[in-house]
Amino acid sequence: MKRPLVLTALVLAVLAVAWTGVQALRGPVLDGYEVTARPLVQTVVATGRVAAVSRAQVGSPVTGVVLERRVKEGDVVQPGDVLAVLRADDLAAAVREAEAALSQLQQSTRPQAQAALREAEARLAQASREASRRRDLFARQLIAREALEQALQAETAARSAAEQARLAASALAAGNPAEASARARLETARAQLAKTTLRAEVAGTVLTRNAEPGDLVQPGRILFEIARTGDTEILVPLDEKNLEVLALGQSATCVADAYPSRPFPARLSFIAPSVDPQRGSVDIRLTVSPAPDFLRQDMTVSVNVETGRREQAVVVPNDALAAVNGDRAELWQVVDGRATRRAVTLGLRGLAMTEVTDGVAAGDWILADAAAPVAEGDRVRVAETALPAAGADPATSKELPAKFD
Template sequence: MTQRFLRWSSGVLVALFAIAWLAWWGLRPPPVAAVNASLAPLVRTLQFSARVATSSRVDVGSTLTGRVREVLVGEGAPVEQGDVLVRLDGDELRSALAQAEAGEQQAHARLNGLRSTGRLTVQASVAQAESVLSAARADLQRTQGLVGQGFLSQSRLDEARRAVGVAQAQLDAARAQRAANADTGTDVAQAQAQLAVASAARQSAQARLKESAITAPAKGRVLARAVEPGQIVQPGRALLTLALKGPLQLVAQVDERYLEQLAPGQPASVLADAYPTQAFRAQVLSIAPVVDAQRGAIEVKFSLQAPVPDFLREDMTVSIEVETARRERALVVPVGALRGDAGAEPAVWVARDGRVEARPVRLGLRTLAWVEVIDGLSEGEEVLVGAAPGPGARVRAVAGASAATAQVPAREDAGAAMTNAMGR
C-alpha cells in the first residue's frame, strides 16, 4: 500500500511539474532577433561598368568625291600630325590646277601690259592728239583772217571749226585712256580684279589637289579602317577613326537615379575584366550636364591616377567602384531595423526592460544593408530586426552581431547598383 502511494504521488508530482513548465513556457515572451547599435566606419559606393577612351577621338574622311588610289595605314598604326593616311586619284585635279595657273598668268600679263607698253601707247596718242589740235587751231585762225579779207568763203571757216572740235574730242579721249591706264584707273582696276579672280581660282585648285591627300590632324593611333584602294568615296563618310594622343579616360553610363550621389573628385577603384587581379585608381572627372532620355542614364568620365596600367586599350571594358560617401565613425543599424511606411517619419523598435518601444530616429548616410542614425538612438541599445510584436508588447531580445562585426554583404556585379562597405 505504501509503495503504491509513493508511485502515485511521484506521478502526480511529475505531472504537476510538466504542467507548470508548459505554463511557464507558454507565458514566456517571444524571442525577437536584435542587433546592438554600435559605432563603426561606413562607406557608400556605386558600382558600374565603363569603357576606356581617349580624351579625343575623331573620324577622318574626304572632302572630295573620288577614287582611292592607296591607303597608307592600317588599324593600330601610330601616326604623326600631317602623315598621309589615304591618297585619292588626283589627275583631274592636277589638270584643273594647270588651267587655273594659266588663267592667272594671262591676267597677270594683261595687267603688266597696261602698266608698261599700254601706258606708252596711250601717252603717244595723247601727244598726237595735242599736236593735231594745235594744228587745227592754227588753221582756224588763218581761215578766220582770210574769210575776213574775202579770200575764203564762210563754208571753209565752218570746216576749220569742225576740225578743231574733232581734234579736241580726240585729245579728250586720249587723256581719258591715259587716266584709265593709271594705277588708280578703271582699266588697271579691272585688270587687277581679273588677276585676283584668277589667283583665287588657282588657290582653290591647289587646295582641292592638296585635299586629295588625307592627312592625320594630330598625333595618335588608328582605331578603325573602313576604306580600301579603288573604292569611290564621298564627303561626309568616315574612312578612318583615330584616337588622338592624350590621356586615357574611363566613360560610364550611370543610371540617373544615382546622380545625386556623384560629384567630381570622388575616388574610385577600377578593375579590368581581362585583368581582374590588377586594380588601379581613378577619380570622377566630369558629369554630363544632360541625361540621355532614351536610356535614362548620364555620362560620367573618370581620369586615371598614376601609374596608369600598360594593358589598357581603347574601348576595353572595366568595372568601377566609386566611393560616394564615408563616415569614419557612425552609429549604424541594419536597414531591416527601420519601421514605418514609406514617406513616414523613420523609427526603430528597441527592446527596453523586456518590452518593445518605438523610437523615432533621424537618419544620415544609407547603404543597401546599413543606415546611419544621427539622433534618437544610443550606442549599445538593442534594436529589433525583422518580425516583432508591436510597441508595448513583451519580448525577449536575442542579441545578434553588432554593426562593427557584422558580415559585409557580397560585392555585386557591375550594373549601376548601390552597395556598401563596412569597416574598410
C-alpha cells in the same frame, strides 16, 4: 519492476513539459546584432564605359577615289599627319588651268598691253606734232582750215586710244584686280586639290577606319574616328535617385571587367544637367589621370563613387531596417528581453550598413530581421550575429540566452 520505469517516464514527461513552458516564457531565439560604432563609407555602385574626352570624325570634303590609306586602328597621330590620299583628276586639271591663266596674264597679256600702250603713246606724240605743225602753217595761211581740222581730229583720236591703252595696261599691272583675281582662282583650285590629302587635325589615337585603296568616297562619309589625346574618362549612367548624394570632385575606385585585379582611382568631374526621361538616369563622367595603360575605348568598368565618409558612426545592418522613408526607418530593439519597435533617423548609407543618427546607440541590441514574427512587448532571446562587412552576408550566429532572461 515496471512501477519504477513508469514513474521515471512520468517524471521525464513532467520535466519536458516544464522545460517547454519555461522556454516559451523566455520567448523565441532570434538572430540579432549589437549596435556598434565604426567607420562607414557611403558609395554609389554602377557600371560604365571608357570614353575619350572627345572624338574627332574625319571625312572627305571632296569626291574622289582612295589612292593610299596610311593609318590603321590604334595608330597615334599628330596634327598634320596624313591619313589618306585621294585621286581627283578634275581638281588637278582645275589647278593646271588656273596656273596657265595666271602665266598667260603675266607673260603674254600684260606685255602685250604694255606694248600697245607704248605704241598708242607714240602715235599720240606723232599726232600732236602734226597738229602743231599745221597750226603754224594755217597761221601763215599756207594750208586750208580743213587740213588743220583733220590734224586736230587725228590728235584727239590718238589721245583717246592712248588713254584706253593706259587703262588696259594699268588693269593688268602687278597687284591690280586682274592679277589678284587670277591668283585667287589659282589658290581656290589648289585648296580644293589639297583636300584630297586627308590629314589629322588633332593629336590622338585612331579608333576606326572606313576607307581602303580603291574606295570611292564622298562628302558626309566618316572615314576615320580619332580619340583626342587628353584625360581618359569613364561615362556612367546612374539612377536619378542618386543625384542627391553626388558632387563634383568626389573620388571613385574603378575596376575594369577585363582586369579585375588592377583597380585604379578616378574623380567625378561632370554631372549631366538633365535626366534621360526614358531610362530615368543621369550621366556622370569620371576623369582618370593618369590612365592605366590597359584601358581601351568602350571597355566596361565597374565604379564605386564615394559619396560620404564617417570615421566613427553608429551603424546597423540594412536588413534590420524596415519602413524606410527618406531618412526615417524602423527596427526591432530588444530591451530587457522584450521586443520594442523603434523609429530611427538615418544618415549615410553603405552597401551593407547604414548610419543611425538618432533612435539607438552603440551597445544596444536589435533583431537582424526587420520583419521578425514578434509583436510589441514580446519576450525574445537574441542569438548574437556578427555585423556584416560591406557587401557580405551575416556570419553564423550563436545564442546568448543569459543576456535577456
